[in-house]
Amino acid sequence: MSAANRPHTREALAALPAYTPGRTVPGAIKLASNEMPFPPLASVAAAITAAALEMNRYPDNGAQALVGALADRLAVDPAQIVVGCGSVSLCEQLVQATCTETSEVIFGWRSFEAYPIIAAVVGARAVPVPVTAEESLDLDAMAAAITPATRLIFVCNPNNPTGTALTAAELETFLAKVPSEVLVVVDEAYREFIDDETIPDGVEFARGRTNVVVLRTLSKAYGLAGLRVGYSVSDPEVAVALRKVAIPFAVSSVAQAAALASLAAADELLDRCRIVVAERHRVRDELIAGGYTVPTTQANFVWLPLRDNAAGFAAHCEDHAIIVRPFNDAANGGVRITIGSAAENTRFLAAAAAWTGPRTLS
Ligand SMILES: Cc1ncc(COP(=O)(O)O)c(C=O)c1O
Incomplete structure (x- = not known):
């Protein structure tokens, strides 16, 4: 040819x-x-083995048991949680749910290297905002980069790859500057490694705010990188939009079982x-x-x-x-x-x- x-x-x-x-x-x-x-852990390996014996069946598309366990743990409504094939899949769903070719997606740079790629896949304009001299996300500059075309802002906390983290006060000041129509994604892939108590829990920020989505993953702290499970916590309407653009059955039954066993062994x-x-x-x-x-x-x-x-x-x-x-x-x-x-x-x-x-x- x-x-x-x-x-x-x-x-x-x-x-x-x-x-x-x-x-x-x-x-x-x-x-x-x-x-x-x-x-x-042995308990997680056992749950994986047991789930594997039923792999002739499709997984639960709504991952109800896992969503229920996460909702209990985080004290949120199950309607606020969406699970995905790793949190990177939820990054992609967020862009698909909010952006077209006329949209802009803001993120710090450097930050998670998938953000610009995911934005470009839907044809949205990626707006990388340089980090500060201390290698921290520059929230003032990110707020200043918002235009009428902005649909999504990724705030990676702690930031990959620089490791720096934002305090509750910094995040609060930033969120006050973001129009309520613009979705702010607080990506907390590394949250469990924080030992500075001035760094906030993103889920607390998402409570009562319709334009804040928190992303978490079982790939890092929970050691399930190979199985691909992440989740978002958001306003229920945002969750509905995220489920609409999901690939059906993206989180396998083995992954769901492993995630449940991992939460039990948290x-x-x-x-x-x-x-x-x-x-x-x-x-x-x-x-x-x-x-x-x-x-x-x-x-x-x-x-x-x-x-x-x-x-x-x-x-x-x-x-x-x-x-x-x-x-x-x-x-x-x-x-x-x-x-x-x-x-x-x-x-x-x-x-x-x-x-x-x-x-x-x-
Ligand atoms: C900041 C950040 N977000 C999301 C992810 C995606 O993780 P996963 O898809 O394994 O949940 C990563 C992975 O390295 C990351 O560093």
């Missing part, structure tokens, strides 16, 4: 950046995808997060002692704003059999390193100690 008579695809796709996942390299330690370093899983947080402090302190600039982080990773030295640092780590996540860019680039097990972190710190390139911005 000649190029001339190939099936038509949308021209806009040519300009679309591909999502770059963290790399898995056999034999190397992977600190590139913000995963938990622990294996599944105390044990959240204790694991405390171990990760203690390791995060150790890693950050040691990096700072070694002369690195490391912004305060409230997530399960640290960020080294190495700009266009990011790729070189990542290659150096790979030489030490450690895979990290570089975003090589002179303006806002850096390297994100997931907190792994204590032994993995120690190996990373040894690699970082051996890096002879720049460690700070100045």
Whole structure:
């Protein structure tokens, strides 16, 4: 078949950046995808096995048991919750439910790299707003970027990949500036790793506000990245819109069973997060002692704003059999390193100690 008579695809796709996942390299330690370093709990593995025995049946499309368990846990109405195939699927549903080709989607930059891609898929205009000198979301600049075309604003808290987090007061001031027709998505993928009590619970902000949606996931703290379960908490009308654009049966029965078992074991899983947080402090302190600039982080990773030295640092780590996540860019680039097990972190710190390139911005 000649190029001339190939099936038509949308021209806009040519300009679309591909999502770059963290790399898995056999034999190397992977600190590139913000995963938990622990294996599944026995109770969760048992629930997965039991659910697998019924996989000739379709899953419950409304995930009623899971929605009920989440609603109880969060003290919200089940009508406010939508589950999706990972919270990234809910990011996509939010854009599909609110945007057309004339819409604008605001987010900080850097932030979660899927945001601009998802906006571009529907043809909406992505409006990336540079983070501050401290690598935090610049809420004043994000509010100033709102136009009559703005439909959606992603506020990632804590922010991926910089790790920085917004306080309740900062979020409150920002929300007061956002018109009620514009939906604000508070993406809390890393919420369970927060240890600063000035950082708010997004669900409390969503209570009584029709234009705030909170996204959470079982991929990170709950260790279910491979099964793909996330959820949103929003006004019931927004939830109806999100369900309309969902792919039917997107959350498998195995994933629903694993999520329910994980919620039942939440105390044990959240204790694991405390171990990760203690390791995060150790890693950050040691990096700072070694002369690195490391912004305060409230997530399960640290960020080294190495700009266009990011790729070189990542290659150096790979030489030490450690895979990290570089975003090589002179303006806002850096390297994100997931907190792994204590032994993995120690190996990373040894690699970082051996890096002879720049460690700070100045
Ligand atoms: C900020 C943020 N939001 C959402 C997601 C999506 O996670 P998942 O689709 O696994 O729930 C990620 C994943 O890395 C993330 O970093």
